[in-house]
Amino acid sequence: MNPGKLATQAARSMRRYPLRTSLMMAGIVAGIASLAALASIGEATKRETMRRFKNMIGTFDTIMVRPGGGRSRGMPTLVNVPPTLRFDDARAIATNLPEIKAVAEMQSAFDIDVKYRDRAASPAVFGVSANWLSLRSDEVEQGAFFSEEQDQSLARVAVIGPELRKSLFPDDDEPLGKTIRIAEVPFQVIGVLHGRGAGPAGGSLDNLALIPVNTASRRLFNRDYVTMLIAQLKDPSRSEDAVAAVTALLRERHHIRPPALDDFAVTNPAAVMARVTQASGTLEKILTGVAVMALMVGGIVIMSLMSIAVSERRSEIGIRRAAGASRGDIVMQFTLEAAFVSLSGGLLGVIIGWGGLEAATRLQKLPPVFVWQPLGVSLLLSLAIGLAFGGYPAWKASRVDPAQALRS
Structure with missing residues (x-):
């Protein structure tokens, strides 16, 4: 049978059973909306965090030294500062360390x-x-x-x-x-x-x-x-070497010997930013995983409802087979129905996800960022789920015996 006619029949069947079609679409809509919105919100949050971080530190070719004991993995604080870092320390860093270009x-x-x-x-x-x-x-x-x-x-x-x-x-x-x-x-x-x-x-x-x-x-x-020193690096790619050199010099100047803790902390903004980016990436993967699980649930719903539809539409299948439709035509029709439902749910999910993104970015005062790559992947994934989970019901429909279907 002509593929165009099969597609028309698939669309007609979807309109004939609106409740079932809506139920099949629901899981796909939820998964795609979550995937599209969360991916874009995650990217917007990451970009805004990086922008604000760069606003605060200026550039990534510097390291920061602040007074205070212990080791710090985060950004330096500027309040309640102990008097352990002095102007002479700044001059010593600028004069004695070849890794350092300038100190402020x-x-x-x-x-x-x-x-x-x-x-x-x-x-x-x-x-x-x-x-x-x-x-x-x-x-x-x-x-x-x-x-x-x-x-x-x-x-x-x-x-x-x-x-x-x-x-x-x-x-x-x-x-x-x-x-x-x-x-x-x-x-x-x-x-x-x-x-x-x-x-x-x-x-x-x-x-x-x-x-x-x-x-x-x-x-x-x-x-x-x-309160703080900022040291500009001659070679930003060797920031960890510069951190080690500054640490060694200040420990010597402050007469610190193991196991005593440092009375200063050296922060590498590039390393901090890398950890922030890594954490953002991990969160994005978790959220994407949740959205994909929702899509899989939607696919299972499609398979279950399509299987029920096959049982309810046995007489329709028998009439079509008696009229000359091949098993391949039946497989194609039911597969197209599942694909149309899934793809329609994907498109609706993208629209809802975009609306959710607009609302979330306005509430969080983030710049709107719509990530197109996850959008394309989402639509392809919704189509693939429709084809994959609609395959078994379509095969099941093609195995219906025409004579038994007409008698029932």
């Missing part, structure tokens, strides 16, 4: 009052080296960053983030050249940073003020220790 120091304080006239804010205030921007790939959107000479001369200058600018200088009030007071110490605004958005934990990276680290140390914080 940082001091930090949070919830410090920053005022301009009658306006006030409580941003994070960081004292940083003049080479801070180059090590982090940050940009000044307006004005300029402070120089090494200004740092060494303890200049009271500040570069502010865009969120702090909005707080202190609303209505497009020009901030450059204005004097703000940080903890009642006057600083002249010389630049405004480019916006970076949110960090991995969701907090803003734009509500801050950067001042020269020596100015911060001697005129504001009164500290001779640093």
